[in-house]
Amino acid sequence: MTLKEQVEKRRTFAIISHPDAGKTTITEQLLLFSGAIREAGTVKAKGKKSNKFAKSDWMEIEKQRGISVTSSVMQVDYDGCQVNILDTPGHEDFSEDTYRTLMAVDAAVMVVDTGKGIEPQTKKLFEVCSMRGIPIFTFMNKLDRDGREPLELIAELEEVLGIDAYPMNWPMGMGRNLIGLYDLYNQRVELKGHDEEDDVLYIPLDEEGQAEGDHSFKQSTIYSQALEDAQLLNEAGNDFDRDQVLAGKLTPVFFGSALTGFGVQTFFDAFIDLAPSPSVTETIDDQLVEPTQSQFTGFIFKIQANMNPAHRDRIAFVRVCSGAFEKGMNVTLGRTGKTIRMAHTTQFMADSREEVQEAVAGDIIGLYDTGNFQIGDTIYSGNKAVQFKALPQFTPELFMKVTPRNVMKQKSFHKGIEQLVQEGAIQLYKTYHTEEYIIGAVGALQFEVFQYRLLNEYNAEVDMTPMGSKIARWIDPKDLNPNMSSSRNLLAKDRFGNPVFLFENTFAENWFRDKYPDIELKQLL
The missing domain is CATH 3.40.50.300 (P-loop containing nucleotide triphosphate hydrolases)
Known part of the structure; x- marks a missing residue:
């Protein structure tokens, strides 16, 4: 093929x-x-x-x-x-x-x-x-x-x-009165069985749109109403x-x-x-990558830690955009230029996995990740560089301070935070001077899942102190003066070391902008 x-x-x-x-x-x-x-x-x-x-x-x-x-x-x-x-x-x-x-x-x-x-x-x-x-x-x-x-x-x-x-x-009909479906696309009636063991019965429609044959359901007002609605849709619908x-x-x-x-x-x-088969994917310079071109390309849209808790593994999910993947092939990671051999790759049935030998455009494959990948990364074969457009990012709105409850389990705590943060749902920050851990998320339930997974997957129990909602704004490091920080705009670093202010509210952000008009505040880096 x-x-x-x-x-x-x-x-x-x-x-x-x-x-x-x-x-x-x-x-x-x-x-x-x-x-x-x-x-x-x-x-x-x-x-x-x-x-x-x-x-x-x-x-x-x-x-x-x-x-x-x-x-x-x-x-x-x-x-x-x-x-x-x-x-x-x-x-x-x-x-x-x-x-x-x-x-x-x-x-x-x-x-x-x-x-x-x-x-x-x-x-x-x-x-x-x-x-x-x-x-x-x-x-x-x-x-x-x-x-x-x-x-x-x-x-x-x-x-x-x-x-x-x-x-x-x-x-x-609906609920207890459900008889079946009047199927306009397949030109048939699909009758519901009396219980879950009964086979569904398909009855073709005649030229007048009536179910063929003599059936008792045809005498019901439910069938008559469905037929009337279907005729209305044919005449007045799209x-x-x-x-x-x-x-x-x-x-x-x-x-x-x-x-x-x-x-x-x-x-x-x-x-x-x-439904369509795979289509083109846009690059950062507005080029279109055809799925049938010979060069293998793909991008990472998700990273999942501990799909197999016994092995503390991480899987990077890749959408194949073009070409064919073969086990053992070498690819280039666009962000770093590093060559990576794809020796251990997998296909999925939720948490069940099997080694994948080949895949083509449209397929989703998993790469075992030792820390090389980030969400949004492009990978490609050959010498022609490809960079797909960035995936959507969200600035956290809710924040918590996080501390390990057991100081003897600092190693598990740090490893757990590092790996869970790489999944992209929780953002990690440290206070600028004291390096206390702060996590941010777009929804409160994320914190509950984070705390649960730290305990059950890493055996790290933590205390979490709510900081409420904050407005996160990044600043160019060359413009930073640590004295800009105050009780209303906490200075922190993101996980890449970039300075970020956590403003108490819009008033505090506007006050800062008025005081430092030459300083650019960014929603995302």
């Missing part, structure tokens, strides 16, 4: 949603239909004795809290395609991880709770996808429960998100246009239930047909 043929069979996408919309549950169903797992886990275990957890939630804290706190990668074969699924945290406190992950995908699946509609975090993540112009496929979830009217949900999606919608199927889908202007909408699996395979089949 040629490189072009291999790339065309790649589908790399992220699943986004507001917390509890069912994002991780649908991920499990996709893995189930691909044959990757035999039984779908759920985010929350059913009962104290159950060990049935979501495959994509592999951290112990995720299993305890019932939430995703880190993006996870799963790679499966489906219908002749290599599918790379990136399950992302829904909670806004972990949005930084999600934003970076969205830079590494070619499409997004947006999961919406039919009982709640478009929620704040869904809107934020949609906007990131929209800025990139990537295709968005919508799955209206929880059809097994009573929810809002489908027409109302479609209207809200278009009005709140500003994107046209095309319903690929239409619910015939036309289906695949080019508009690929441009991120039109979202195909599917209804179903991730919990029971109903409608999920229909969605997944259509997604594989319609």
